[in-house]
Amino acid sequence: MKPQRKRLVARALGALVAGGLAWAALASGIQGETGGPAVAVADEAPGYAVEDFDYPQADKILAEQGIVLKRGDGHIVLADCASQTGLLEIYARSSDKVCFRVTGTSGYLTLEIPSVYAIKGNDYAAQVDMTVADEEQSYDIAKNTWTAVGESADEQGREFMLVEIRTSK
Incomplete structure (x- = not known):
């Protein structure tokens, strides 16, 4: 060799x-x-990421705006009302106008906004659930127009809390 x-x-x-x-x-x-x-x-190897669907920075939003944002799928998010057109607008006695940007083909968000009386829809079909005492009421929100909800739609004028928003395209 x-x-x-x-x-x-x-x-x-x-x-x-x-x-x-x-x-x-x-x-x-x-x-x-x-x-x-x-x-x-x-x-x-790193562990697995598990989505819990809790709303990000919910504590900060509660402290700054008095809105309780609980859980959602990320397709309905809090937005600055002056940032763009086509937002879902919530009117309540307990706070200023609150707006949400809606994306995707469907979405949901659980939250707590007391004393909601009107909602202006956007291009999405939307339904909201509201509560007063131990009673729950659901409302269909008209696209791109105002819908009376809560106390403005209640014969007794009771103050309802907005607890869930659902949207679909």
Whole structure:
């Protein structure tokens, strides 16, 4: 065998032996420098992300605007009423006008806005659920027009709380 070929074969065998020793050390749990057993890096993969559908920064929004935003699918989000046209507008005695941007083909949001009396729809079909005492009332919101809800639609003039919005295209 030529000397150059002998060196190539020796290097290849050396690499195989070194790789085999490293594998054997990992498989047998030989302790590393830190004193713990050697662990393959693949065993330390990040955990799974689990969506809980809680509204992001809900505590901050409650503190700043007095609106309780609970859960949703991300297709109905709080928006600055002056930011664009085509927003879903909520009118309540307890706060200024509150607006929501709607995206996607459908959406839902659970929330709490007390004393809601009118809602202006947008391009989406929308339904809202409202409560007063232990009674629940649902309203269909007309597209791109005002709909009387809560106390303005109640014969007794009771103050209703908006608790859910559902939309579809």
